[in-house]
Amino acid sequence: MILQTLYQQCLKNNVTFYDEFQVVDLLMVNGAAAGVVAIELATGELHVFHAKAVIFATGGHGRIWEITSNAYAFTGDGPAVVMRRGLPLEDMEFFQFHPTGIYKLGILITEGVRGEGGVLLNGKGERFMEKYAPKVKDLASRDVTSRAIYMEIRDGNGVNGQNYVYLDVRPESVNKYAAIDGRKNLDGTPYTVTGEQILAKLPDIVDFCRVYLGVDPITQPMPIQPTAHYAMGGIPTNKYGEVIADEKNTAVPGLYAAGECACVSVHGANRLGTNSLLDLVVFGKHAGLRAAEFVKEAAFQPLPADPAEFARARFDRIRTADGKENAFDIAVTMKKVMFDDMGIFRSGKGMENALKVVRELQDRYKHVRPTDTGEVFNMELMNIWELGNLLDLAEVTTVSALARTESRGGHSREDYPDRDDKNWLKHSLAWAHEDGKIELKYKPVGITRFEPKVRTY
Numbered sequence: 001m002i003l004q005t006l007y008q009q010c011l012k013n014n015v016t017f018y019d020e021f022q023v024v025d026l027l028m029v030n031g032a033a034a035g036v037v038a039i040e041l042a043t044g045e046l047h048v049f050h051a052k053a054v055i056f057a058t059g060g061h062g063r064i065w066e067i068t069s070n071a072y073a074f075t076g077d078g079p080a081v082v083m084r085r086g087l088p089l090e091d092m093e094f095f096q097f098h099p100t101g102i103y104k105l106g107i108l109i110t111e112g113v114r115g116e117g118g119v120l121l122n123g124k125g126e127r128f129m130e131k132y133a134p135k136v137k138d139l140a141s142r143d144v145t146s147r148a149i150y151m152e153i154r155d156g157n158g159v160n161g162q163n164y165v166y167l168d169v170r171p172e173s174v175n176k177y178a179a180i181d182g183r184k185n186l187d188g189t190p191y192t193v194t195g196e197q198i199l200a201k202l203p204d205i206v207d208f209c210r211v212y213l214g215v216d217p218i219t220q221p222m223p224i225q226p227t228a229h230y231a232m233g234g235i236p237t238n239k240y241g242e243v244i245a246d247e248k249n250t251a252v253p254g255l256y257a258a259g260e261c262a263c264v265s266v267h268g269a270n271r272l273g274t275n276s277l278l279d280l281v282v283f284g285k286h287a288g289l290r291a292a293e294f295v296k297e298a299a300f301q302p303l304p305a306d307p308a309e310f311a312r313a314r315f316d317r318i319r320t321a322d323g324k325e326n327a328f329d330i331a332v333t334m335k336k337v338m339f340d341d342m343g344i345f346r347s348g349k350g351m352e353n354a355l356k357v358v359r360e361l362q363d364r365y366k367h368v369r370p371t372d373t374g375e376v377f378n379m380e381l382m383n384i385w386e387l388g389n390l391l392d393l394a395e396v397t398t399v400s401a402l403a404r405t406e407s408r409g410g411h412s413r414e415d416y417p418d419r420d421d422k423n424w425l426k427h428s429l430a431w432a433h434e435d436g437k438i439e440l441k442y443k444p445v446g447i448t449r450f451e452p453k454v455r456t457y
């Protein structure tokens with residue numbers, strides 16, 4: 001519905017679309033946005049878009065992790081491009097793992113399944129959420145439930161000793177646990193469901209499981225594991241969608257960001273379900289309004305003599321590398337180490353290992369060359385370019401996480417299990433410098449009406 005409305009409004013207002021163009025660089029002149037460089041996938045040609053204002057809305061970067069609900073396009077292009085142009089990224093250590101992804105595939109199984117009465121069961125058939133969240137049980141928040149599943153698996157309680165547990169929405173199971181919980185309908189009668197009702201309420205989920213797993217959720221429990229889902233961190237912005245350049249909240253003239261690539265930080269360290277769409281509709285609108293106001297007054301920044309030089313150099317490096325390394329191997333290794341050591345649970349030792357591996361991979365990446373030498377829809381070249389983004393974001397995520405010696409929301413450390421508001425009630429800002437160093441600074445969390453409180457379930 002959002003897309004449909006947006007598309008119709010764009011048609012009505014004669015917006016020009018550049019389909020199959022991928023933005024690969026941000027032009028900054030005199031500290032202000034001056035446009036972008038994009039590659040035309042059909043020709044391989046670089047195009048310069050000279051602009052008074054630029055809005056990034058390029059989505060998340062969940063493809064860093066091995067198991068993810070995110071589509072292949074979630075490669076963090078916006079944050080990576082902006083970071084290469086000397087701007088910081090905010091709160092990158094906070095990444096949300098959704099508890100219920102289809103085993104091995106990561107495809108999301110909505111919380112609606114548990115809302116309808118589905119329960120999580122370990123390999124021994126135990127409803128283990130009773131241990132971790134005695135009051136709300138299976139309806140605990142995403143981070144709490146993901147950690148509980150992880151701990152069950154780690155304690156050898158996965159199904160058949162594997163890395164998954166069951167999400168059980170079979171009517172007999174739902175009815176059994178609803179009776180135990182004393183769950184009632186609005187009219188006070190006991191809550192019960194039938195297979196037909198489950199199918200009517202959760203048609204997509206039933207379909208996904210039947211198609212991708214060969215499992216029928218009406219008669220069989222679904223194998224699930226946590227899946228990397230949502231980036232709380234990203235390009236720092238204020239509430240108007242203006243991109244922020246430093247810890248003093250200085251806005252970059254003409255540069256805006258909204259949606260999952262941005263960090264306006266309404267979700268803090270852990271987003272609640274459904275709030276991403278709310279975020280991007282509200283702050284996307286603000287970014288658009290601000291940009292429209294800005295271009296009325298602002299002048300174009302003068303472009304450098306060869307605006308595409310920076311982007312071209314990066315692509316030339318990829319095209320002429322010695323080809324000793326393979327992008328697929330590098331991606332698989334990155335995803336695995338990030339899932340194992342920078343995932344649901346983290347520790348200093350694990351994160352140091354992740355950082356070491358990611359940095360080795362960044363070195364190996366310099367030797368990757370596409371076997372396809374063509375210009376027309378060279379998706380191998382684009383995959384390699386995107387892998388560079390993912391590696392850079394994996395590094396900055398890990399550095400930001402290592403520094404935060406506490407647990408908060410999507411950042412959960414075994415060596416620092418408690419939230420530490422005294423020292424860490426602050427946002428991280430990470431700059432990637434040209435010499436390869438990552439610099440961290442912090443800015444305070446703005447607290448207005450609602451004081452942060454300890455969560456208990």
Ligand SMILES: Cc1cc2nc3c(=O)[nH]c(=O)nc-3n(C[C@H](O)[C@H](O)[C@H](O)COP(=O)(O)OP(=O)(O)OC[C@H]3O[C@@H](n4cnc5c(N)ncnc54)[C@H](O)[C@@H]3O)c2cc1C
Nearest residue numbers: 022023057058059069070077108259260261274275276277
């Ligand atoms: C399976 C799943 C279920 C979800 N369910 C919910 C939900 O129920 N409620 C909720 O609130 N949130 C949900 N989320 C989160 C929410 O969908 C996303 O956070 C949100 O769609 C992000 O929107 P966006 O506009 O920021 O980015 P996207 O929708 O990802 O759009 C980014 C666009 O930018 C384009 N792009 C990327 N890089 C470039 C580039 N370099 N050049 C040009 N274009 C580029 C992409 O092709 C894409 O079209 C879900 C997410 C997933 C993965």
